[in-house]
Amino acid sequence: MTFQLLLQLTINGLIIGTLYGVVGMCFVLIYKASQVVNFAQGEFLLIGAWTCWWLLTYWQIPFFWGFLVSLAFMMLFGLALQIVxxxxxxxEPVISVIMVTIGLSIFFQALMKWMFGTFAQPFPPIFSVQKVDVFGLQVQTAYLMSTGVSLAIMAGFAWFFKYSRMGLAMRATAFNQQVAQSLGISVRQVFALSWGISAAVSAVAGVVVGIVNGVSSALSFFGIKVFPAVILGGLDSVLGAVVGGLIIGLLENLAHYVDSQFLKWGNLYEIVPFYVLIIILMIKPYGLFGTRDIERV
Amino acid sequence: MAMDTLRPCGDFRSSYGADQTIFTTRLTLAFLIGGIALLALAPLFLSNYFLSLLIQIGYLGIAALGLNILVGFSGQISIGHAVFYGFGGFASVFLAEHGVPVPIAIVLAGLWTTAVGLLFGIPAARVKGLYLAIATLAAQFILQDFFVRAEWFTGGTHGAIAPPFEIFGYDMSGDQRYFYVVLVFVVVMYLFATNLMRTRDGRALIAVRDHYLSAEMMGVNLTKYRTMAFGISSFYAGIGGALYAHYIGYMSVEGLDILFSIQFLAMIIIGGLGSVMGSLLGTIFMVLLPEMTGALASALQGSAIDKALHLKDGITYMREMLIGAVIILFLIFEPDGLAHRWRQIKAYWKLYPFSY
Structure with a gap:
């Protein structure tokens, strides 16, 4: 039984981990392109999920179209946020920029609570089968879908940055803004677009989590949970964000296992990522894949 | 002409001492003393509601000043100030329960919080800027979790009863009396901070903020001053929290969340980063803001706006949104805060008929 539990938790960890990875990637995208640490990343999930939920329940739009409309909306929302x-x-100094994103985070979190209430609202059922049997383990269909979607997004990111014109422009901007600008890349466009893409992709993660757990303001906590993941992977590495997300997801669930089986402290898995965060910052602040800042005095 | 009543237009200071003095003219000193005297008379003619607001401004102002020393003067952002504030409150209650007289317990709680702040400031020795911001974010969650767990220290989720403030056997609880306690602490702490910025250590902190590479080249020990800023800031937070605990008479984990930390950040941004007076202005703003929204909502009760937006249910969310909105608006339109506005007003009157 305990082995079964361990296996189940490992699977859960991997699934949650890929979601952390996706949100982490969005976070890194903004950081790389525009050097902004976005504390409002979790609100992208929240707003996206609520938008989709609202379209599905009030307007009775089929899931596929509702999903697409909310993605388009989030894209515009991200663009508008960057521009305005x-x-x-x-x-401006780093402190001001960080503070503005914190301000945005509070503002939208409160707005969503005001508009939709504090209680978790379930999505209307989307899949005919709620749970699927995988190697004798019960896995929610939505989770399977989420893993599929996450992997697709990751592959999409890889393609986008390697082959598409805009993706190359983004990488060039991340590498050196002045050089990119002198080569005719519109840095303003790149900044705005990176926010748009990041918001839209985060919204996908938001909708997926919303389908499984219901939509509530707890979703925005993802935006904070993503910090351990991206710091572990290195703030400016897309690959690092994915790896970091997986590790944090697994770690959380293993902590849950150790806690429920041996320690019985309760609630340990919520807090373990932050201890990890502090330890990483102490011993290896640039993470696994991040670029080191070398300074000599 | 070290102490004139009015200063003529332009700068006539000819020594370093004259440049560094807190009170440039006798008038400013007189204004300060007069202001404090006026405040000391406040309990005679203000109602308890206004007194409680003033007390709130007092203890929150002390904690906000601590954050301003860290963020505004040494340039390190902290998103976990509320837990240090909370730690001070719990520590003071804990000490008072173990037989330490309350006034001493408050000071000791400040020192204890300093130790904890230094512990979480260790990453500051290695990382800076946004990495540090994220480290303090972790501190926020770790300490918040600790408060819930450590029942021997905090009373767990139930909270702890704080004994009233007594000095020489004289009970100082109640708005009228406690006001003086807070007033004394505010005056001492603000004078200390103002003086700190005139010392070698204070200038070193500012040098670290403005250009840490140059500061290090000039022989400023970065690690020492970065951690020191954390220590001082936690001391202020601890004192503020302890004053709060003994005022309310009860200390619990509730409300020490990240939103509260962000409120502290909002206070110093609104007031002005790197300004001692600004910390107080910002605190006044942030304490009055919810009161104003409350007043506005009850004034609008029954009107069309109220019906459309459900103001009564939404008032807590509206307050949260306002916190976020004022942070954003101030950073975009007035990044130097209210203190800057105040300086402009002063400059305007100094040069009054001739603005240029």
Whole structure:
């Protein structure tokens, strides 16, 4: 029984881990392209999920179309946010930029609570089968879908950055803004688009989690949980974000296992990633794949 | 002409001492003393509601000043100030329960919080900027979790009863009396911070903020001053929290969440980063903001706006949204905060008929 539990938790960890990885990638995308640490990443999940939920329940739109419309909306939302709020702050100190994203996070979290209430709202059933049997383990269909979607997104990111024109422009901007600009890349466009893509992709993760757990303001906690993942992987590495997400997801669930079987402290898995975070910052602040800042005085 | 009543237009200071003095003219000193005297008379004619607001501004102002020393003066962002504030409260209650007189317990709680702050400031020796911000974010969650777990220290989820403030056997609880306790602490802590910025250590902190590479080249020990800023800031937070605990008479984990930490950040951004007076201005703003929204909502009760937006249910969310909105608006339109506004007003009156 305990082995079964361990296996189940490992699978859960991997599934949650891929979701952390996706959100982490979105976070890194914004950080790489525009050097903004986005504390409002979790709100992208939240707003996306609520939008989709609202379209599905109030307007009775089929899931597929509702999903697409909410993605399009989030794309525009991300673009608008960058243009209206973040653009005036280009060149301001790090503290101001961080604070603005924190302000955004509070603002939208409260707005969503005001509009939709504090209770978790379930999505209307989307799959005819709720659970699927995989190697004798019960896995929720939505989770299977989420893993599929996450992997697709990751592959999409890889393709986008390697082959598409805009993706190359983004990488060039991340490498050196001035050189990119002198080569004719519109840095403003790149900044805005990176926010748009990040918001839309985060919304996918938001909808997936919403389908499984119901939509509530707890979703925005993903935005904070993503910090251990991206710090572990290295703040400016897309691959690192994925690996970090998987490790944190697994670690959380293993901590849950150890806690429930041996320690019985309760609630340990919520807090373990933050201890890990502190330890990483102490011994290897640039993470597994991040670039080191070398300074000599 | 070290102490004139009014200063003529332009700068006539000819020594370093004259440049560094807190009170440039006798008038400013007189204003300060007069202001404090006026405040000391406040309990005679203010109602308990306004007194409680003033007390709130007092203890939150002390904690906000601590955060401003860390963020505004030494340039390190902290997103976990609320837990240090909370730690101070719990520590003071814990000490008072173990027989330490309350006034001493408050100071000791400040020192204890300093030790904890230094512990979480260790990453500051290695990382900076946004990495540090994330480390303090972790501190926020770890300590919050610790408060729930450590029942011997905090009373767990139930909280702890704080004994009232007594000095020489004289009970100082109740708005009218406690006001003086807070006033004394505010004056001492603000004078200390103002003076700190005139010392070698204070200047070193500012040098670390402005250009840490140059500061290190000039012989400023970065590690020492970064951790020191954490220590001082935690001391202020601890004192503020302890004053709060003995005012309310009860200390619990509730409300020490990340939103509260962000409120502290909002206070110093609104007031002005790197300004001692700004910390107080920002605190006044942030304490009055929810009161104002409350007043506005009850004024609008029954009107069309109320019906459309369900103001009564939404008031807590509206307050949270306002916190976020004022942070964003101030950072975009007035990044130097209210303190800057105040300086502009002063400059305007100094040069009054001739603005240039």
């Amino acid at each position: 709020v973040l653009r005036p702050l280009i060149g």
